[in-house]
Amino acid sequence: xxxxxxxxxxxxxxxxxxxxxxxxxxxxxxxxxxxxxxxxxxxxxxxxxxxxxxxxxxxxxxxxxxxxxxxxxxxxxxxxxxxxxxxxxxxxxxxxxxxxxxxxxxxxxxxxxxxxxxxxxxxxxxxxxxxxxxxxxxxxxxxxxxxxxxxxxxxxxxxxxxxxxxxxxxxxxxxxxxxxxxxxxxxxxx
Numbered sequence: 001x002x003x004x005x006x007x008x009x010x011x012x013x014x015x016x017x018x019x020x021x022x023x024x025x026x027x028x029x030x031x032x033x034x035x036x037x038x039x040x041x042x043x044x045x046x047x048x049x050x051x052x053x054x055x056x057x058x059x060x061x062x063x064x065x066x067x068x069x070x071x072x073x074x075x076x077x078x079x080x081x082x083x084x085x086x087x088x089x090x091x092x093x094x095x096x097x098x099x100x101x102x103x104x105x106x107x108x109x110x111x112x113x114x115x116x117x118x119x120x121x122x123x124x125x126x127x128x129x130x131x132x133x134x135x136x137x138x139x140x141x142x143x144x145x146x147x148x149x150x151x152x153x154x155x156x157x158x159x160x161x162x163x164x165x166x167x168x169x170x171x172x173x174x175x176x177x178x179x180x181x182x183x184x185x186x187x188x189x190x
Contacts (some may be wrong), residue, residue, distance in 0.1 A: 001017075001027065001145075001146065003061075003068070003146045005062065006145075006146040006147055008097065008101070009039065011151070011155070012014040012181045014042050014147050014151075014152065015152065015155050015156070015181055016181065017100060017145075017147075018050065018072075018147070018152050018156070018178075019178040019179075021072055021142060021145065022048065022072060022087075022138065022178050023048060023178060024122070024124070025047055025063055025072050025073075025124060025140050025142060026047070026074065026173075026175045028120065028126060028140050029074055029076065029125055029138065029140045029172075029175075030075075030172040030173040030175075031172075032093065032096065032097075032126060032128070032138055032140075033042055033076060033078075033138060033171045033172035033173075034173075035092065035093060035096045036080065036092070036093070036136065036138070037078055037080060037172075038171060038172060039171065040078075040169045040170060040171055041076035041077060041078045041138075041169060041170065041171070041172065042076065042077045042078070042167060042168065042169045043076060043167055043168060043170065044074075044075030044076060044077055044139070045073050045074050045075045045139075046165070046167070046175075046176060047073060047074025047075075047140075047175075048156055048157070048160070048165075048176055048178070049073055049149075049152070049156055049157060050069060050070030050072055050145075050147070050149040050152050050153060051070060051071050051073055051149065051154040052066035052067075052069075052149050053065070053066065053068075053069030053070045053071050053144040053145070053149070054066040054067075054069055054144075057071055057134075057144050058071075058125060058142050058143070058144075058181065059071075059123065059143035060140065060144050061144055061146075062108075064144055064146070067148060067150070067171065068074070068146065068147070068148065068150070069143055069144045069145060069146055069147065069149075069151075070147055070148075070149035070152065071137065071139070071141060071142045071143065071144050071145070072081075072142040072146070073141040073142070074139070074140050074175075075137060075139040075140070076137070076138050077135055077136065077137045077138075077140065077164070078135075078137075078138075079134050079135050079136070080134070080136065082133040082134075083130075083135075083136060084132060084134055085108055085113060085114065085130050085131050085132035085134065086130070086132070087114060087130075089101045089114075089136065090106055090114040090115075090116050090128065090130040091106075091128045092126065093116045093128040093130075094106055094116045097116065097126065100118070100120070101113065101121070102118040102119055102121070102126075103118065103119050104116065104117065104118045105117050105118075107123075109129075111132055113129060113130065113131045113132060113174065114129070114130045115127055115128070115129050115130075116128040116129075116130070120187075123142060123143035124140055124142050124143070125141045125142075125143075126138070126139070126141075127139045127141070127142050134188075142160035156178070156179060157187060158186065158187050158188070159179035159183040159184070159185060159187075160176065160179055160186070161186050161187065162187055164177075
């Protein structure tokens with residue numbers, strides 16, 4: 001959608017669009033996690049609230065700023081038994097990304113760590129880091145969308161009871177359900 005089209009949307013319509021994007025991001029994350037392990041993964045970024053967009057962001061749009069655009073990101077970490085950051089572990093994810101028809105790359109990093117990257121056809125990027133210390137991380141990041149990240153964050157977080165935000169680890173596919181617009185405001189956001 002163009003910036004002008006987004007500005008014509010109601011606050012509820014912008015909220016619903018964010019929820020659809022959040023759900024897609026979680027779907028991509030879970031499918032990729034399952035290629036590695038169905039066991040528990042430790043949560044990094046929960047992904048519920050939009051991050052500021054703007055210049056310097058991957059897929060930034062001309063005219064986007066930290067106040068008029070946002071992106072979504074979520075991540076999970078796992079330490080598979082016996083993992084030591086072998087190239088074969090990175091290759092497993094590269095093969096999965098390629099099987100989806102996504103453009104992929106593998107980059108050698110510091111101290112022998114590896115990063116596998118992919119870009120989906122619908123505007124999401126995935127990064128899988130295989131570290132020599134045995135900790136592996138999976139991250140999904142969206143392209144930049146038009147919208148006020150502060151306004152959207154307040155609408156989302158206000159509708160989620162605080163105890164639901166306390167998740168530390170879960171199996172693939174388990175995530176914090178995005179609230180509905182008609183859910184009551186239960187948390188005051190400062």
